[in-house]
Amino acid sequence: KAGVTQTPRYLIKTRGQQVTLSCSPISGHRSVSWYQQTPGQGLQFLFEYFSETQRNKGNFPGRFSGRQFSNSRSEMNVSTLELGDSALYLCASSTAAGRYEQYFGPGTRLTVT
Amino acid sequence: AQSVTQLDSQVPVFEEAPVELRCNYSSSVSVYLFWYVQYPNQGLQLLLKYLSGSTLVESINGFEAEFNKSQTSFHLRKPSVHISDTAEYFCAVTLNAGGTSYGKLTFGQGTILTVHP
Secondary structure (H helix, E strand, O other), rough: OOOEEEEOEEEEOOOOOOOOEEEEEOOOOOOEEEEEEEOOOOOOOOOEOOOOOOEOOOOOOOOEEEEEEOOOOOOEEEOOOHHOOEEEEEEEEEEEOOOOOOOEEEEEEEEOO | OEEEOOOOEEEEEOOOOOOOEEEEEEOOOOOOEEEEEEEOOEEEEEEEEEEOOOOOEOOOOOOOEHHHOOOOOEEEEOOOOOOOHOEEEEEEEEOOOHHOOOOOOEEOOOOEEEOOO
């Protein structure tokens, strides 16, 4: 079974721009969670989607948003990029409403200049 | 709210030596516990999990962890490490509850394990 895939793997953007990251979960997984990983803050939960509904959200500003499609693929969007948004963004999928183990993709490395 | 503390940020060991990576958690409700490993420039790989049942859980590559409810710990151990075990290890917890626990793993700050020849 194919693992979680994320595209693109690397992105360079300029402050003020917006960016969209994509995540395809493992086949049959309906829960998708997003995390931000930085050297200073570590791994922080952004949000979780299940059956196209956001069920949980972390403590991030409204510039961070996401959505999930009927095929469980998910996207996250960051508007008005700031230098501090430079990070590795990880997507993870899970079978049962995100309560059990999550399987991670390789991440998207976003650099904001 | 739950929290996870990994007590060592870096652990250097020699090849074939035993190792223990320590993890303590704090939560007012029951939890599920995980260890993940991250190699450079890669995502996280699930190493092992505790959901219920036996408090000692094992991975296919020789790691084991023991859930200790009274000490709120989930330490990771391996009796003999290899060079290839060099990586960053993350302990994570999710609540055995609904609502704000959905899809949310809370991670420790990570422990960098470096295995020297």
